Amino acid sequence: MDADRVFKALSDPTRRRVLDLLCERNGQTLGELCEHLDMARQSATQHIGILETANLVTAVWRGREKLHFINPVPLHEVYERWVRKFEHHRLALLHDLKTELEGGNK
Amino acid sequence: MSKDMRFVYVTYIRSTPEKVFEALTTPEITRRYWGHENVSDWTPGATWEHVRANEQRSVELVGKVVEHSPPSRLVITWANASQAADPASYSRVIFDIVEYESMVRLTVIHDELDPGSGMAKGIQQGWPAVLSSLKSLLETGEGIDVFAKPIAAPHGSRA
Numbered sequence: 041m042d043a044d045r046v047f048k049a050l051s052d053p054t055r056r057r058v059l060d061l062l063c064e065r066n067g068q069t070l071g072e073l074c075e076h077l078d079m080a081r082q083s084a085t086q087h088i089g090i091l092e093t094a095n096l097v098t099a100v101w102r103g104r105e106k107l108h109f110i111n112p113v114p115l116h117e118v119y120e121r122w123v124r125k126f127e128h129h130r131l132a133l134l135h136d137l138k139t140e141l142e143g144g145n146k
Numbered sequence: 147m148s149k150d151m152r153f154v155y156v157t158y159i160r161s162t163p164e165k166v167f168e169a170l171t172t173p174e175i176t177r178r179y180w181g182h183e184n185v186s187d188w189t190p191g192a193t194w195e196h197v198r199a200n201e202q203r204s205v206e207l208v209g210k211v212v213e214h215s216p217p218s219r220l221v222i223t224w225a226n227a228s229q230a231a232d233p234a235s236y237s238r239v240i241f242d243i244v245e246y247e248s249m250v251r252l253t254v255i256h257d258e259l260d261p262g263s264g265m266a267k268g269i270q271q272g273w274p275a276v277l278s279s280l281k282s283l284l285e286t287g288e289g290i291d292v293f294a295k296p297i298a299a300p301h302g303s304r305a
Contacts, residue, residue, distance in 0.1 A: 067152055098154045098253070109154035116274035117281070120290060 042094070043121070046114045049094035054079065055087050059096060062110035069105055149237070151266050152257035157277045159250045161284040163217035163243045166250050169280060170220060170241055173197075179279040179289030182206065188214045194222055209236065218243050224256070226265060237265060252277070 049055055054077060061076055062068060074084050088108065091097035098111045159166060169175045173183035177199035186194030188211055196207035208230045209223035220241040229235035237260075242253040254273060259266045275292045283289040 067154075095156055095158065098156045100154055100255075109152070111154060111156050112270075112274045113155050113157045113277045116278045120278055120282075124294075 043118065045094040046096065046118055049090050049096055052087065052090075054084075055091055058084075058087060058091060058108075059110055062097065062108060066109050067100075067107040069107060073108065149234075149258045149260050151259035151261040152255065153259075153270065153273065155254040155256075155273045155277055157252050157281050158246065159252060159281045159284050160248060161250050163245050163250050165284060166243050166252055166280075167217035167220070167241075169284060171214075171216075175283075179283040179292070180276055181292050186211055188220075190214055195227075209239075212238070224265075234260075235263075235265075252280075 057077065058073060061073055070081065070085065070088065073088070074081055077084050088097060092099060095114050096111055098109045099106050100109060101107075169179070171184060171186070171188055173185050176182060176184045181199055183197045183199050184194060185197055186192055188194070190211050190213060192211045194209055194211055195205045198204045198206055205227045207224060208227050209225055211220075211222055213219060213221035222239050223236045224239050225232075225236045236258070237256060238258045240253075240255040240257075242255070244251045244253075254277065256269055256273065259269070272292075275290070279289040279292050
């Protein structure tokens with residue numbers, strides 16, 4: 041997936057709020073989401089569109105209702121690529137520091 | 147109890163529908179990205195088992211094959227092996243595979259879940275890791291460790 045789109049989608053507080061709302065209750069309609077968003081329906085639609093493009097939200101039709109589901113798979117990929125790797129690095133640095141302070145370096 | 151909880155997971159994989167379908171239904175491949183083997187003859191009505199790929203080979207999940215339409219759709223039921231005798235414990239998983247230019251869009255819908263159940267909680271942590279790992283395996287030849295836990299900070303350090 042395109043990481044740029046994921047980061048762009050996450051860079052806006054409204055879009056993060058939408059993800060939080062879907063995390064609380066998955067499978068909401070636009071109307072339901074709008075009840076918790078302080079903006080016009082049209083703006084909300086745009087934000088949700090950006091989340092869909094980033095594959096962070098998936099829409100599924102049920103009859104005439106369009107339900108929105110959070111899709112955390114790209115977030116997991118970001119975690120694998122951008123978090124786990126640096127945790128290793130950070131811990132290695134702490135380990136080196138500890139070794140040095142404790143006089144492990146002869 | 148109502149079993150109306152549903153999750154939808156989507157990942158795009160640079161691969162072919164045939165390879166993705168094969169990766170879901172071939173034990174030797176599932177063990178490489180899932181740490182488990184999906185074992186079945188995949189005929190509709192047959193059972194399938196999710197077997198931990200270690201020495202114990204414990205059967206962790208069981209279910210029935212509802213639909214097997216390679217390379218585009220696989221539908222199975224899904225329950226903890228320990229609850230196999232309880233019809234109410236079964237949820238449903240739909241794998242939907244659509245070709246997207248040079249990619250494949252894999253959608254996993256896990257529904258008919260009991261909202262308060264341990265299964266509903268467990269699968270929310272499981273699917274993102276499994277699908278990331280599947281994508282990684284098919285695109286790079288290597289899965290990721292789906293059993294990996296967050297690394298604990300060393301004693302005395304600030305988190």
